[in-house]
Amino acid sequence: MTEITLTKKDFTSDQEVKWCPGCGDYSILSTVQSYLPELGVPRENVVFISGIGCSSRFPYYLNTYGMHSIHGRAPTIASGLAISRPDLSVFVITGDGDSLSIGGNHLIHALRRNVNLKILLFNNRIYGLTKGQYSPTSEQGKVTKSTPLGSLDTPFNPISLAIGAEASFVARSIDSDRKHLTEVLRAASAHKGSALIEIYQNCPIFNDGAFDSLKDNETKEGALLKMVHGEPIKSATHGLVHAGSSLKLVELGSVAESDLVVHDVHNPDPSYAFALSRFSNSKLDHVPVGIFRDVERAEYGSQVNGQISDIIAAQGAGDLKTLLTSGDTWTVA
Amino acid sequence: MAKPVVSLDQVTIRFAGDSGDGMQLTGDRFTMDTASLGNDLSTLPNYPAEIRAPQGTLPGVSSFQLHFADHMIKTPGDAPDILVAMNPAALKANIKDLPRGATIIVDLDEFSTRNLSKVGYETNPLEDGTLDSYKVHAVGLTSLTVAALSELSLTRKEAERSKNMFALGLLSWMYHRPTEATENFLKAKFGKKPDILAANLLAYKTGWNYGETTEDFAVSYEIAPAKMPAGVYRNISGNVALAYGLIAASQQSGLKLFLGSYPITPASDILHELSKHKKFGVITFQAEDEIAAIGAALGASYGGALGITTTSGPGLALKSETIGLGVMLELPLIIIDVQRGGPSTGLPTKTEQADLLQAMYGRNGESPVVVLAPATPNDCFEIAMEAARIATTYRVPVMLLSDGYIANGSEPWKIPDVSTLPDLSVEFAKPQEDFLPYLRDTKTLARPWAIPGTKGLEHRIGGVEKADKTGAISYDPVNHDLMVRARAAKVAGVEVPDLVVDDPQGNAEVLLLGWGSTYGPIAAAVESLRANGENIAQAHLRYINPFPKNLGKVLEKYSKVIVPEMNLGQLSMLLRSQYLKDIIGYNMVRGLPFTTAEIMEAAMEVLHD
Known part of the structure; x- marks a missing residue:
């Protein structure tokens, strides 16, 4: 086997990047470009498929195979590709509107099937490309062009939704934290099956500073509940403890360190990850970041292809003449 | 004494019953046995959208029509010569399609007052004279089946379910269908349920024997195999x-x-x-x-x-x-x-x-x-x-x-x-320097099919307008115009075979032009019209976009072009707009295929306008 020695530059296309100055997408792009050499997959076997929205321009800026498809439908196209071409590494790039509004149905079904897709959901809690309407993750009461008196919709919690859809890998990271995002990408790539990564992403034009509490040095250490497998889940000020069948947020010092929940990403019970997901609210005062859930479950494409190889092993490959002449036939002389 | 056997050149049978009566299966089996005998045939299943509408009601009627003959045929038949009606609903729903003189076989046991009133019969049509112009065989299909199966350890309900096989057996005797294939089919289908298999086989055989022995059925019929090109069918x-x-x-x-x-x-x-x-x-x-x-x-x-x-x-x-x-x-x-x-x-x-x-x-x-x-x-x-x-x-x-x-x-x-069979092999784009994903083939105008996994061809595509050759995003007005025209030219340039016109005398004035599934009734109508001495041409479009290159010339040649369609004139519209030719549309949207007679009538009106 020849050593693959690619660099970030090899994954950078010749296209001029056209997001707004200050957009969180820049740092995500840079992190992904830097990570891809480490993936260890030849460039030609990497495919990025996106839907519609600001983030969905992403594939143009990567020198891999890529498709900028239609609104909400990227998981469908990516599913067809990943199932029929198990040799490829297929990524889906999507936003909160693309994957949770128009494409909500496809997202949940890709996750429940556990197709081998790495889904990067850029959540900026706003519609950017259509110029500033509220999105399905916008906090209730959001004043936007389409909701001058405030939005009425209860927002989706993408992590809770994914866990409810039987996702086998669910994680959250932040656009500006390259190191953390890289770690999450690494774990997602090692996971067999669907991986959903919610990435909090700043939109400097229509929802600027939405995630500042998680980025400002003064507040972030208190707000980020860091989830690391095998370690207690806590921020600088708070931690999680078991409370009956659920979890409870407590101030550090009010309980013994040994009472804090030790994170287990492989916990087979989805209600554990679900309970974790409920701590991220619109106020963003206590937000779990890291991997919520990483469990083994049969990957869809390999099962599809397994049914085919099994029947061929048992009965031999299909023969067209035998097929056409099967059933009741008769001969006219 | 053996019963007389009458030779027929063609027959149309319709099996009709409740959607739970197994009429599609009965029709399928009769079809397979008819096919193996070498008759040409054509079938028309007709079933409700409801999986099981309330039993014995008109919306629950399911039917299967089969036309078979000793010669080549094109349609499942305009009207049945024989109707098998498993209940009053099936009779009521289908009687309007039956020409006078047709044969009706009904399940007498189902003609109870309750069942009759369910479908609005105030009096029993088997007794009130409304069926006088038909040949009616009222057979106790249910009771005969149940009696025949009395030796088997089945509930009455289970036994009744085999009545469709009794009916199939009876019809198979009437038309001299071979029984082996259906017996084998039943063995394969019910192999794991020996009781049900025995019931079906016995009902089938009893139905056959009933035809042979009862005086109600005086004659049986033979339809010789059709002359079809040699081969396996x-x-x-x-x-x-x-x-x-x-x-x-x-x-x-x-x-x-x-x-x-x-x-x-x-x-x-x-x-x-x-x-x-x-x-x-x-x-x-x-x-x-x-x-x-x-x-x-x-x-x-x-x-x-x-x-x-x-x-x-x-x-x-x-x-x-x-x-x-x-x-x-x-x-x-x-x-x-x-x-x-x-x-x-x-x-x-x-x-x-x-x-x-x-x-x-x-x-x-x-x-x-x-x-x-x-x-x-x-x-x-x-x-x-x-x-x-x-x-x-x-x-x-x-x-x-x-x-x-x-x-x-x-x-x-x-x-x-x-x-x-044609060779359909394709070539994917091969690794190359300076790959241009939207560089078109000069002959087909197709762009390369460059699949992921091919080294060196990494490229991005998408729904945003593409720049010619490079495939990069382009909002350039001139490029958009060029690409819109290129995509149109590519489809317009797809090579399709010329339209073949069937005009035996070469001088017909009227062309019957169809597309899609109307071929059968149009071809059957043209055959009958010609047999009646009419001079008419026929052509059928299988390629609609692009149209065959000679279509314009074909339309020019005929002074009158009739286009029958099961819509309000959609092909007519395409033809008029592309060729500035007036078209005589013949349109029906009843959810049913045209009958041969309808097309003949429409053509006669134009032929003798």
Whole structure:
């Protein structure tokens, strides 16, 4: 086997990047470009498929195979590709509107099937490309062009939704934290099956500073509940403890360190990850970041292809003449 | 003394009963036995959208019509010569289609006051004289079946369920059908339930013996085999023929078949059939909705598979945006629309041809696709391969318009010699320097099919307008105009065979021009018209976009062109706009195929105008 020695530059296309100055997408792009050499997959076997929205321009800026498809439908196209071409590494790039509004149905079904897709959901809690309407993750009461008196919709919690859809890998990271995002990408790539990564992403034009509490040095250490497998889940000020069948947020010092929940990403019970997901609210005062859930479950494409190889092993490959002449036939002389 | 045997040249039988009475199965078995005898045949199943409407009611009536003959035929028959009615509802729902003098066999046991009143019969039609002009055989199908099975340890209800086999046995005796294939079929079907198998076999045999012994049936009938070209035959429906054609296309092209589909009547049987054939490497993906189904197919095409999606009218509407993406990406894609009555949910189990304009134009922007339409159940096999040839050669979505009539109807099919099937092999783009993903082939105008995994061809595509050659995003006005025209020119330039006109005398004034499933009744009408001394030409379009190159000349040659369609004139509209030729439309939208007599009448009006 020849050593693959690619660099970030090899994954950078010749296209001029056209997001707004200050957009969180820049740092995500840079992190992904830097990570891809480490993936260890030849460039030609990497495919990025996106839907519609600001983030969905992403594939143009990567020198891999890529498709900028239609609104909400990227998981469908990516599913067809990943199932029929198990040799490829297929990524889906999507936003909160693309994957949770128009494409909500496809997202949940890709996750429940556990197709081998790495889904990067850029959540900026706003519609950017259509110029500033509220999105399905916008906090209730959001004043936007389409909701001058405030939005009425209860927002989706993408992590809770994914866990409810039987996702086998669910994680959250932040656009500006390259190191953390890289770690999450690494774990997602090692996971067999669907991986959903919610990435909090700043939109400097229509929802600027939405995630500042998680980025400002003064507040972030208190707000980020860091989830690391095998370690207690806590921020600088708070931690999680078991409370009956659920979890409870407590101030550090009010309980013994040994009472804090030790994170287990492989916990087979989805209600554990679900309970974790409920701590991220619109106020963003206590937000779990890291991997919520990483469990083994049969990957869809390999099962599809397994049914085919099994029947061929048992009965031999299909023969067209035998097929056409099967059933009741008769001969006219 | 042996009963007399009368020879007939053709017969049309209709089996009708409650949707739980097994009429489709009964019809299927009679069809298979008739096929194996060498008669030519054509079938028309007709069933309600409800799976089990309330028992004994008119909405619950399901029927199966079979036309068979000692010569080549084109349709399932205009009107039945014999109706088997398993209950008063089946009689009431079908009697209007029966010519006087026809034979009716009814299950006498079902003609109770309660059952009669359920369907609005105030008096018993078997007794009140309303059936005097028919030959009626009132047979206790249920009681005779139950009596015959009394030795078996079955409940009455279980025993009653075999009455359709009694009816099949009786009809098989009447028309001298061989019994071996049906017996084998029953053994295979009920092999694991010996009681049920014994009941079905005994009911079938008792029905046969009843015909032979009872005085009620004085004669039986023989229909000699039809003179058909030598070869091995099987009976096939349009949906199965499409599935086989797609598998053949996959084998002949070396491409993996990927079907993305969402269940919808009357297209689901293609999904069912293909899902049986995984040993051909076939992937069937039952998606969460119509949009996901075509999305997955397009994704598979992008990866180098033969991407196919199957649906019916409402589903096609949902797929529109993705078809547009296919037009923009210039990738191969096959979209099969088995048309049904519309708009909206319309008539799910009935046939129609009203999706033609949707297929042609039902997308945003200038979004041309190739449109093909099979003429008969048999033709579905060949046209599936044609769809694959065009889609892969020109890298374009191809729409294939079948309909409920040919999808479920069946006829004998001369099984082709596999060695004569066309070579559909394709070439993917090879590794190269300075790859241009939208550099067109000078002859076909197709762009390269550059599949992921090919080193050095990494490129990005998408639904945003592409720059000529490079495929980069382009909002340039001149480029957009160029690309719109290039995509149109590519579809317009697809090579399709010339339209063949059947005009034996060469000087007919009137042309009957059809498309899709109307072939059968049009061809049958033309045959009868000519037998009556009329001079009329016939042609049938299988290629609708692009039209055959000689179509304009053909239209010019005839002073009058009649186009029968099961819509309000959609092909007529296309012909008028493209060729400035006036067209005489003959249009009906009743959810039923045309009868031969209707087309003859319409043609006579024009011929003797």
